[in-house]
Amino acid sequence: MPRIPALAPQDAGPVVKLGYRMARKQLGEVPEPFAVMAHHRKLFVLAARHELALQKAMHVVPQHLVELAVYRTAWTVGCSWCVDFGAMLQRMDGLDIDRLKEIGEFETSDKFTEDEREVIRLADAMTATPMTVTDEQVASLVEKYGHDGVLELTYQISHENQRARMNHALGITDQGFSSGDQCRVPWLTDEPASQAV
Template identity: 55%
Template sequence: MTRIKGVTKKDAGLLLKAVYWFARREFGAVPEPVTVMAHHPKVLIASGRHELAVKKAVHGPLFELVVYRTAVKLGCSWCVDFGAMLMKHDGLDIERLKHIDEYATSPLFTDLERKALAYADAMTETPVAELEGLMGRKQLIALTYQIALENQRARFNSAFDIKDQGFTSGDACRVPTN
């Protein structure tokens, strides 16, 4: 059971009903994370647009595999379940997913896959926060999304050793303030 009950179809407005219809058509059911994020429709729409854009930009067996490993490492049973379903629908070998914890030595994984999976492990850690009582559901959804987004940004930059450009010291290009 989720910490936050999702918005039901009955309680959803017109926009959320349209999102639920699309999700049901795409996946056969409305994913529970969608119903929880629906407490903040603007974040839900931003997240949905982001997910669709990323899917168009980077999609393939290796990407699906590292996403699955990240879900396993984080212990997100929903993500593991959903990820396996997506990989199955893409025609990928999901039997080897049973051996994902042994990827480093398993002959079921290629050298490239082993290196990508090790990279996913190195970049993954578990954040935990219980703030709903202090800030309410809508703000908790927005806060969690923003933290996850910054995790994405910071992990991307850290992985590529991207350093500051001097924006705070005035040495970098600046956008005019007027």
């Protein structure tokens, strides 16, 4: 149970209800962080717009590398919701999510390429406190993806640090997205899930 309960659809205003419908249509269920954030309508709208704009802005670094760096960040922070959601995104992209079981041994596992190891190392260096990013790391990534590519990676990793730390602090845990099973509804209701929003 999250430390702040999800806002039930019957308690939401029209903007939040619309956001819930869109999320359910796209993902099959309303993400719990989204439903918790709905208590603050302005932050809810800001976060939704930011996530949509971020998706559209990403175009330089191959998506699977970005998703892997974001997944590793969530795994390192310990946000089970973000790990669950990140695994779902990779599954939906047709990637092998079984290899994620070896993310802790990425340096020695034959399931990861050198390009993947490099972005995982960047995620680790950015997520460490204090950060341990080196000039050599950035220079190597600039050589492969250019300045805009490194900006994409560092932006996504830093944004995932924010999401994962917020979810973890609020007690938001995995929702069942990665398994493809029915996700739990993030609020208590007697209504069937299809009628909740």
